Amino acid sequence: AQSVTQLGSHVSVSEGALVLLRCNYSSSVPPYLFWYVQYPNQGLQLLLKYTSAATLVKGINGFEAEFKKSETSFHLTKPSAHMSDAAEYFCAVSGFGNEKLTFGTGTRLTIIP
Amino acid sequence: NAGVTQTPKFRVLKTGQSMTLLCAQDMNHEYMYWYRQDPGMGLRLIHYSVGEGTTAKGEVPDGYNVSRLKKQNFLLGLESAAPSQTSVYFCASSNQLAYTDTQYFGPGTRLTVL
Numbered sequence: 001a002q003s004v005t006q007l008g009s010h011v012s013v014s015e016g017a018l019v020l021l022r023c024n025y026s027s028s029v030p031p032y033l034f035w036y037v038q039y040p041n042q043g044l045q046l047l048l049k050y051t052s053a054a055t056l057v058k059g060i061n062g063f064e065a066e067f068k069k070s071e072t073s074f075h076l077t078k079p080s081a082h083m084s085d086a087a088e089y090f091c092a093v094s095g096f097g098n099e100k101l102t103f104g105t106g107t108r109l110t111i112i113p
Numbered sequence: 114n115a116g117v118t119q120t121p122k123f124r125v126l127k128t129g130q131s132m133t134l135l136c137a138q139d140m141n142h143e144y145m146y147w148y149r150q151d152p153g154m155g156l157r158l159i160h161y162s163v164g165e166g167t168t169a170k171g172e173v174p175d176g177y178n179v180s181r182l183k184k185q186n187f188l189l190g191l192e193s194a195a196p197s198q199t200s201v202y203f204c205a206s207s208n209q210l211a212y213t214d215t216q217y218f219g220p221g222t223r224l225t226v227l
Binding site for chain 1: 117144146148153154155156157158161163169171203205210211212213215216217218219220221
């Protein structure tokens, strides 16, 4: 069985500040991890994914995430928040050969001008 | 390319009514998925398909049926709608298995059951 836990359903940061969104996973097999973003009234789109290659993964719009096996974490970061980053972010997990993704409950990011 | 499209965008039903949500993709993807999104619960998988003519149950399949008669279309049916099925429904598709491939999402269908 696989699951992800996103700590903090709402996160607010000032424009220009560091963005840190937390995701911890549980998996009985080596995990494949994803971050998706959902802008208001839209579907989800992929930000980045970890598929067992480099542990530091760079995605679109300046976001990156680091896979830490010892901490079972895959936190999402961005050095400097922009107003356009306001959205809901979902962490998701799968496993080798798995047909399905399991999503977390999401974190809504608000950017304070 | 339109990507993944969903019809309709909004719908209001009365309890007991039936309806079908249509998902279409023009990327020739093998895999298609139906999710529901509820506040505080993230996305939950209802049903999915690994190819034309196949369907499988996801996390929350009760009260829903699906069909994939054509590779590009994935239909989600509610035979007798209940207020608990009020939600936003998303369709997604991918070219390969979920563990390695990007899922492409449609814009969603907002369903209200009174």
